[in-house]
Amino acid sequence: MSTVRTATRPVDPVGPRSPAAHRRGPGVARRREGTAAYLFLSPWLLGLMAITAIPMVLSLYLSFTNYDVLTPLSEVQWVGWDNYREMFTTDPSYWHAVTVTVSFALIAVPLKLAAALGVALLLNRSFRSVGLFRGLFYLPSLLGGSVALAIVWVNMFNRDGAFNSFLALFGIEGAPWVNDPHWALETLMVLAIWQFGAPMVIFLAGLKQVPNELYEAASVDGAGNWRKFRFITLPMLSPVIFFNLVLETIHGFQGFTAAFVLSNGTGGPVDSTLMYTLDLYIKGFVELNMGYASAMAWVFLVAIGLITVVLFRTGRFWVHYSDAEEH
Amino acid sequence: MHPTTTPAAVARTTRGHRTASSTNPIRHTGRRRLLAAALAVPLLLGAAACGGDSGDSGKTELSIFWWGAEGRAALTDQALALYTKKHPDVTFKKTWQANQGYFDKLATLTAGGNAPDVFQIDDNFIAEYAARNVTLDLTPYKDSGKLDVSKFPESLWKYGVVDGKLAGAAFGENTQGLVYNKTLLDKFKLPAPTTGMSWADFITWAENVSKTSKVPGTMDPSASYQAFWLWLKQQGKDLYAGNQIGFTEQDVAAWFELWKGARDRGATPTPDVIHEGNATDISKQLVVTGKAATSWVWANQMPELKKNTKDELGVIAYPGKPGSQWARASMYLSVSRSSKHKDTAVDVINFLENDPEAGKILGTDRGLPSNLEIRKLVADSVTDPNMKQTITFENELGKTFGPAPAVPVKGHSKVRSELVRVAEEVEYGRMTPAAGATAFVVAAKAAIGQS
Numbered sequence: 001m002s003t004v005r006t007a008t009r010p011v012d013p014v015g016p017r018s019p020a021a022h023r024r025g026p027g028v029a030r031r032r033e034g035t036a037a038y039l040f041l042s043p044w045l046l047g048l049m050a051i052t053a054i055p056m057v058l059s060l061y062l063s064f065t066n067y068d069v070l071t072p073l074s075e076v077q078w079v080g081w082d083n084y085r086e087m088f089t090t091d092p093s094y095w096h097a098v099t100v101t102v103s104f105a106l107i108a109v110p111l112k113l114a115a116a117l118g119v120a121l122l123l124n125r126s127f128r129s130v131g132l133f134r135g136l137f138y139l140p141s142l143l144g145g146s147v148a149l150a151i152v153w154v155n156m157f158n159r160d161g162a163f164n165s166f167l168a169l170f171g172i173e174g175a176p177w178v179n180d181p182h183w184a185l186e187t188l189m190v191l192a193i194w195q196f197g198a199p200m201v202i203f204l205a206g207l208k209q210v211p212n213e214l215y216e217a218a219s220v221d222g223a224g225n226w227r228k229f230r231f232i233t234l235p236m237l238s239p240v241i242f243f244n245l246v247l248e249t250i251h252g253f254q255g256f257t258a259a260f261v262l263s264n265g266t267g268g269p270v271d272s273t274l275m276y277t278l279d280l281y282i283k284g285f286v287e288l289n290m291g292y293a294s295a296m297a298w299v300f301l302v303a304i305g306l307i308t309v310v311l312f313r314t315g316r317f318w319v320h321y322s323d324a325e326e327h
Numbered sequence: 328m329h330p331t332t333t334p335a336a337v338a339r340t341t342r343g344h345r346t347a348s349s350t351n352p353i354r355h356t357g358r359r360r361l362l363a364a365a366l367a368v369p370l371l372l373g374a375a376a377c378g379g380d381s382g383d384s385g386k387t388e389l390s391i392f393w394w395g396a397e398g399r400a401a402l403t404d405q406a407l408a409l410y411t412k413k414h415p416d417v418t419f420k421k422t423w424q425a426n427q428g429y430f431d432k433l434a435t436l437t438a439g440g441n442a443p444d445v446f447q448i449d450d451n452f453i454a455e456y457a458a459r460n461v462t463l464d465l466t467p468y469k470d471s472g473k474l475d476v477s478k479f480p481e482s483l484w485k486y487g488v489v490d491g492k493l494a495g496a497a498f499g500e501n502t503q504g505l506v507y508n509k510t511l512l513d514k515f516k517l518p519a520p521t522t523g524m525s526w527a528d529f530i531t532w533a534e535n536v537s538k539t540s541k542v543p544g545t546m547d548p549s550a551s552y553q554a555f556w557l558w559l560k561q562q563g564k565d566l567y568a569g570n571q572i573g574f575t576e577q578d579v580a581a582w583f584e585l586w587k588g589a590r591d592r593g594a595t596p597t598p599d600v601i602h603e604g605n606a607t608d609i610s611k612q613l614v615v616t617g618k619a620a621t622s623w624v625w626a627n628q629m630p631e632l633k634k635n636t637k638d639e640l641g642v643i644a645y646p647g648k649p650g651s652q653w654a655r656a657s658m659y660l661s662v663s664r665s666s667k668h669k670d671t672a673v674d675v676i677n678f679l680e681n682d683p684e685a686g687k688i689l690g691t692d693r694g695l696p697s698n699l700e701i702r703k704l705v706a707d708s709v710t711d712p713n714m715k716q717t718i719t720f721e722n723e724l725g726k727t728f729g730p731a732p733a734v735p736v737k738g739h740s741k742v743r744s745e746l747v748r749v750a751e752e753v754e755y756g757r758m759t760p761a762a763g764a765t766a767f768v769v770a771a772k773a774a775i776g777q778s
Contacts, residue, residue, distance in 0.1 A: 070434060070437050176597075269599070
């Protein structure tokens, strides 16, 4: 318990922890439990080593080589920082892919969180069949990342798709959305936002943790709904908001499936949906420039790491932990 | 691919699991046993995943990998079964999948040291594989007659030569084919386009179709490399000249201008629809989705296109001088250089290419059979009217075929995707034809490593 506790402390989604965790002190029995825990984790740990860690280290090595997939590993040539240099200076598609990805994340992530929080607030009341509604709103996320969903999206948002038929009811002539370089990325953003179920459920859990007394006290003081939201809900929920923000930002940067399906793996029309990960895939698996693609992956990892660090730093100013005052 | 898990390993693994999870670990089992169990589970899983059957007794299992649809799989299965019938000690491990993702998988299999013994490949990638020595040089087999190409048109088998090595045996022949919607044209009493029309006449014809039928007369082929290539050849240029590009900025600009004119006159659909048609899937070609009256494809794809539409289709040559078209290998069969059964693999290819019975089974699914005698045999026995039409068309055109160009150079697939990107920039009006031409020449040179 104790190790888990410190590890997730800043982003604990469930809010205040049970008092039991505080009562038990460290001891021999607990340490033994820890060893057992690692033993039980070992199938996963070994899997992590074999499937994640070793390939990661290998890809770091490959990022300094000209590995092209088809040539045996033993014959690759060390090229030093060439891949990284090419990325930042000569590759015409690289910065374009960065721009596409950043604008995707900057717009889709906040809107998705807002949608999740809004719906969570609505569903936090008790009315009949609230469970059904929660289920319905969560449904799109269950289909998350799925290829089928992306295909449906493509068919809904092309020139003679369902969305334009709907617009036609109001006499509006829609764009060819997914096939229009001006709108293709926006269509992907809408798809991402629509799948707000996962953060919504976490928000709901967070909302349940806010003590009712606070609202009651505020009501007595004559606070309206907005003030209650602004001065009770938001601060009390801030750790959960933070958690969702970090998670969704990382998730947002990694968007791949929908862009891949929508563009048949090309990032089109005219590179408008060329997300970073898609560009990486094309470089590595289509153009067989695996060394370069590995370098891209490492820059991506570092960039996401830095963004997360920045989020954590700024989090200090607006995230309130209810147990912070206790110490 | 990993061989299948052996039953014994599964049983052991499950038991290992049970000891580890069903009893309280700390009290009932010693820590050491627990550690052993915990370590054993993943190790066994790993061992089960990697252990292959190495005991072979004169029997050969040959792995073979191709792309295609179910129909092709059924035909290939039959032909391979026939081989096994004649050579009972050779069996096949067959893997097939749709074209999309095929080359990703082939590359990863190769990287993992599991390249299939025999695999299908096309001219977009053959140079990539040959240049990296993945494919076995078939020249000695050709010379010794173990791979018999004597009945192939010479230009066809030579289309498999990369850097002086025979990297693959042409497994079917095709050529550019312009497929049009007969039903639509008949409905509006419009004339069918004909082989030998000039490009200008064709565009005027398409404009007329658009006006009369309200269906755009033609797909815009400015992003189609085979249309661009043919057009270049008719201008006395080429897509590649050795390891260089064989065209200039002016050529590209003229090509883009030609189609900008066609778009402005309403001969083609709007850019978003053209973008849809630029997908390589057969089922998305505009002539079958009803969004244009003609599509620019390969002639052997006509029967497959027909499966996606109720309308009658016709096929003619691309515009301009038809003699500029050439016999292209629609695909090749190659042998992996790391194969442990090279001779058998070559023998299988030889069988699929030259055995009359196998030829009859395979038909024209992969293009016209490379072996001219088999081709005649198949042409006489084929019943599908669309296949018949394709064969007639290709035989007719074959009389005037010019010499085939060399196989596209390494980097060709990137050149293709760059052409699509830049052509679409021009179609959407985000670049002028001149600016597009500059961009494409730069991108194409970079793609093939030309300084």
